[in-house]
Amino acid sequence: MKRTLKILLVLGVVVCLGSIDGEMPGLSSKAIADTCMVGGPISTNTTWSTADCDTYVVYGNILVEPGVTLTIMPGVVVAFQETYRLEVRGALTARxxxxxxxxxxxxxxxxxxxxxxxxxxxxxxxxxxCSLSYCRIEYATYGVHCDSASPTISHCRIRKCYTGIYCYDASPEITQSNIVDNQGSPDGSGIYIRGGSPATFGNVIERNTYRGISVDPSGHPTSVLITADTIRENHKHGINLYYGGISAIIRSCDIYLNPERGGIWARLSSNTNVRITNCHIHNNTSTWTGGGAIYVEGGFVVIDSNCINDNWTTVSGNTAGGIYFEDVDSARVQYNDICGNSGPTKYAYEVYSGEPSSPDIHGEYNWWGTSDSVAISQLVYDYYDNVDLRKFVFAPFADSSYPYWWRGDANGDGDINSADIVCLINYLFKFGPDPVPWEAGDVNCDGDINSADVVYLINYLFKGGPSPGCCP
Structure with a gap:
């Protein structure tokens, strides 16, 4: 069967016309029905579509020059010969x-x-x-490298790369994508972040051989927002936060079955602020020190309104299957369910409270699976077990499990955005449905839902105002 190999002109670079007999390896018959060879700079607006070629084979580095747009249409296959790249200094839109x-x-x-x-x-x-949507990206060093750039990446499947998405002083939006089976070591990850303000929402990040999400500023100020992601079965860490100037919010995520250093592993500098809220962190394992669910060293940390259950450590001795603190600057652990976290011996506690170089850890209003204060004290390893540790203040404590919701998420979809403003306006002025639950609409925590909550939410979303209050 003979198929024509087309010519593509790119700034005077001409690929010789030829023909190919039989099947070409690795692509389906449809994918090779028409094949264009591409390489070199693109200096005018260009569209790749199946009307011209089904498959564009990259035989040299491609540069989309400043001010120029390359548009790739649905159905196109872009296949790279070894070591080549697609560099974008103008715009790349692949939807x-x-x-x-x-x-x-x-x-x-x-x-x-x-x-x-x-x-x-x-x-x-x-x-x-610059946007990538409904794309499959595979077999690259970095599937997408954002270098001081902030494209939108949505509904993509990024797999079998060294690192799925590499962010360097970048602020991309990464949403509803599957980032899976990326295989780099020692520093490969599903998503690797160094500097900038990336935001993730609704992704599935799984089976990456090193880390699910890795944040490693190395001197680059980094602010990350990780929302409603499923982070599971990554070999080393679910989420890794490592030193430097990090500001991180991890919220409404499902983090489980990460088998070596647990769900969230954070070794933080003193100028670091981390909040973990409304997450379900379960069935993770730590084989290093402890903290099957969460390990925190240094920094300022708030852990609130999470369900932390059935995590495990393989470490013997006095440690924790749930949360392990090591010399944090400040920590608050409140309004969580913390139950069923354990280890190989009776000395694996729910919480291990680290060195006493900082104030007591505030651990009030949590549910421990019991309302017996003596039983709760036996789930925490702190100053009262070893005077070299700090106190973990667990009283007062909850007497039942918490429902989970997020103040400001008026429509109950797991995110806070302009749709919640619309929900509140409809409720207040157009007889619309109640917020879900009702308390989520009380954005400013004053016990009522009124126009002040709408103003508060607008300020938070668009004017850099304070975040909605914690629940419950």
Whole structure:
């Protein structure tokens, strides 16, 4: 069967016309029905579509020049020969559909991770014109490299790369994507963040051989918002926060079955602030020190309104299957369910309270699976067990398990955005449905829902105002 190999002109670079007999390795018959060879700089607005070629084979580095847009249409396969990359200094828009995705892969395919280089968004790229949606990206060093750039990445599947998404002083929005089976070590991850203000929402981050999400500022101020992600079965950490100037909010996530250093592992500097809220952290394992659910060293940490259950440590001796603190600057652990976390001996506690170089840890209003204060005291390892540790103040404590909701999330969808403002306006002025639950609409925690809550939410979302109050 003979198939025509087309010519593509890119700034005077001409690929010779030829023909190919039989099947080409690694791609389906449809994918090779028409094949274009591409490489070199793109200096005018260009569209790749299946009307011209089903498969675009990259035989040299591609540069989308400043001010120029490359648009890739649904159904296109972009297949990279070894080591090459797609560098974007202008704009790259690749928007597939749920039924007709865009594929970035190796040539031939399949290959091992790191076969080709990456999709590289540079500092000069036009953020508002850079987006990847319904794309499959595979076999690269970094699936997407955001270098002081902030594209939108949504509904993508990024797999079998060294690192799925690498963010360097970048602030991309990463939403509703599957980031899976990325295989880099020692520093490969599903998402790797160094500097900037990335935001993730609604992703599934799983089976990455090193870390699910890794935040490692190394001198680059970093602020991350991790919301409603499912983070599971990553080999080393679910989420890793490592030193430097980190400000992190981890909220409404489901974090489980991360088998080596647990759900969240945070080794923090003194200028670091972390809040973990409304998450379900369960069935993780720590094989290092303790803290199957959460390990925290240093920094200022708030852990509130989470369900932390059935986590495990393999470490013997006085440790914790649930939360392990090591010399934190300040910590508050409140309004959580903390139950069923354990280890190989009776000395694996729910919480281990670290060195006494800072004030007591506030651990009030948690549910421990019991309302017996003596029984609760036996679930915590602190000053009263070893005077070299600090006190963990657990009283007063809850007498039943908490329902989980997020103040400000008026429509109950797991996120706080403009839709919640609309929900409150409809409730207050148009006889719309109640917030879910009602208390979620009391954004300013004054016991009532009125126009002040709408103003509070607008200030929070659009004017840098304070965050909604904690629940309950």
């Amino acid at each position: 597939g559909t749920a039924s007709d995705s865009i594929v970035f892969t190796s040539w031939p395919s399949p290959q091992n991770p790191e076969w080709w280089n990456y999709i590289w968004y540079r500092n000069s790229s036009i953020d508002t014109a």
